[in-house]
Amino acid sequence: MRFGLFGTGPWARRIHGPALAAHPEAELVGVWGRRPEAAAELAAGLATRPYPDADALFADCDAVAIALPPDIQAPLAVRAARAGRHLLLDKPLGTTPAAAREVADAVAAAQVASVVFFTLRFTAVSSAWIERQAAAGGWLAGRAVWLSSVFGGAESPYAASAWRREKGALWDVGPHALSVLLPVLGDITGPDDGLRALAGPGDTVHLLLRHTSGAGSTVSVSHTMPPAASTVAAELHGVEGISTLPAREDNEVLPAYGRAVDALLATVETGEPHPCDVRFAARVTEILAAAEAALGR
Template identity: 35%
Template sequence: MRPVAVGLVGSGAWAAGFHAPMLAAGPETRLAGVWARRPEAARALAAKFSVPAFVDYREFLRACEAVAFAVAPGAQPSLAGEAARAGRAVLLEKPLALTLADAEALAETIDATGVPSQLLLTRRFRPQVRDFLRRAEDFPVAGAQARHLTDELLAGAHPAAWRRRNGVLTDFAPHALDLLDATVGWIKDVSAAGDLHGYMALTCLHEGGAVSQLALSGSIPTPQGHYKTLDLYGPKGRLTLDVRELAEDSAQTRSNVRSEFAAAVRSGSSHPIGVHRGLYLQRLMDQVSTQLIGA
């Protein structure tokens, strides 16, 4: 298969540490260039991979077949929407947007243009997580408990500005809600208590009657930096995924993202984890934020 020419939007730590080396490694893709809000940052990142940096976004789009986004959620809808209207497949960041309205508008644009989409929920591409999901298929679930407790939003942790500003729900919840849905079943309803910028507890009602609980915080000091676990309970006992026991995002994780995105582009069909998966998660997040803001 001819490598897919993928342009990268963004020049921050995630773009430099994950997206750019992944796309440049091939063989399914090649990094076609970099565009970022700050031209000097785009030039610096592009130079590391010997690819062009672009100042004009439309010129950038003309130079690639597909676009990967490593930007804040507030910036993604307009940039990804323009890429879709230009006929470019899109590798999207989670969450899709800061607001449900913007996420819906982006999904509508992608549907209208028919371009393939894939959502970069990195855990779904990790081999160990995929193995856990396969084992969960044969594990009847009555209920589940998950926790995503980290120190990543504490002062001095140096997260991206949008992460500090928007808090734990926007940053961490998509991963946890996605895995709860994938293992326990479609989430019909979610109720929430707590603080958007502190500690919150969610209770999810799943299709079929199972109930799950999720604890979320980005401001819990821990010796290892995080507690990220998912426990499934049922007639067979307990099935556990402990992210602390997993290796960091591996070469295989990157290969899965890259090869599956390239396959989506060449087939003309979205990945199963595409824009509508992102929209589903955004709607759950919107339910939570509406409850907590109104509390």
């Protein structure tokens, strides 16, 4: 499948580009970016060509991989879907429910495939754990924590990200936490009675969720923790006892993106939607927007 890469930031350079270039069933035909000089530099490093125009790259590819801020990703994904291109997107899908729904509607109308890269759903160990817990059932309570030091003193390539500074950890790593809890405990029952939000220091946010299964869960996310306080964790409590998400390794992200490419290829071949498609991503955006509104109240 011929892929066009849209974006030239750290995520595109470190993950999307190398994974697409190395995938045996993908051909990286070109790179488009908002800064032509950055697109040219990245394309050269990936042994492909830069495109000065997004529509020209749409015309030359079968699928798009987007590594851009969500408010740029969403309208670009709509254009790609309407051009008949399959979508390999990043989370969050958008930062408003309307923008996310527009992507989902465009995908449905064009009947193209979509996969959204929720990292923990494509990392081998964590995705297997999530599937096992969903199959086991009987869970009464859950907890997901993603506390990072992107803005808390660590040296991070994402510290210069303007959209992350504006939207905070709720929108950047909140999707990861929800992607662990929702498949196991079910959707939340609604923003009015199924969600509470509390702001903490910096951009720290705590959520209390009620799920359709009857279980309750908590989510804590932050990008302003000191490096020594950073952690990624999740656990479930229920009739099976206590189950804890296995620890992840930093080197798992690149192969995880390769599995996301596999998932898109499988969806194209079989027509079966992937659990992490744009519909799931749009629901995550709705929950995050409801949490943001609850913080405002």
